[in-house]
Amino acid sequence: MAGSGSGTPCASCKLLRRRCTSECVFAPYFPAEEAQRFAMVHRVFGASNVSKMLLDVPPPQRPDAVSSLVYEANARMRDPVYGCVAAISFLQQQVSQLQMQLALANAETAALQLQLQQQHQDQDEHHQQQCILENAAAHHQLMLQEAFLKKESMWT
């Protein structure tokens, strides 16, 4: 009986030309129609190592383990020198750049907040001075009017 349950051997057993039993560790993750997916993992890690790695992981986590192995194998095929370490390197650079941009943006925000606060204070001080001047002017005008009326009343 084929482990993939479809009557045909799984992608792994097909490639390795062996009988696919119900105990086949690959069958649930590499069905016959996904021959390329298994071939890639086999080329990078080797079927024997993949089998050992899968058996070391509890069954509920095996789909994730297979996905990550396929991802790594795919990256290694695309980039034989750096594999998926290229993605790590790129992402680390992106994180550094973003952290720098964020620090600059935060510094700009802080500077603007300070500028705004300073302007509020200046405006308050200006308003207070204006009030003092206005009061003094009004007082002066009042005195002048009083003097005028006094003079006027003296002659009328």
Place this chain on the structure above:
Amino acid sequence: MAGSGSGTPCASCKLLRRRCTSECVFAPYFPAEEAQRFAMVHRVFGASNVSKMLLDVPPPQRPDAVSSLVYEANARMRDPVYGCVAAISFLQQQVSQLQMQLALANAETAALQLQLQQQHQDQDEHHQQQCILENAAAHHQLMLQEAFLKKESMWT
């Protein structure tokens, strides 16, 4: 002759119990004293696959290829389910968070700049109105003084 040139077989040939020749592809990268480093790569990728992968890469790039394979193997040993894909996943999340924080910081900066600009305009308008009022008050006071002097001169 040992490929590592030190008279002792390289870490790979020692582990695989074979004669280390001058053509040994592993010898330059896995000296005898780094047995653990080779054992890890062998366990994850298999010596045969590592050998094939190294031979597929031009010699000047082989040290980088070895480093990335060691990094991946190390990550897989620490995390049998996700391997170094865990680092990619973590970094991708970090990039997303930083991009969100940066967008927020930029929006805050833009809002503060607008607020500051608005305050400048308000201040200018207030200053203009103040000038008009001050001129009017000064004019009124002048008229009053003139009237006072006129009255005074009429009686003196």
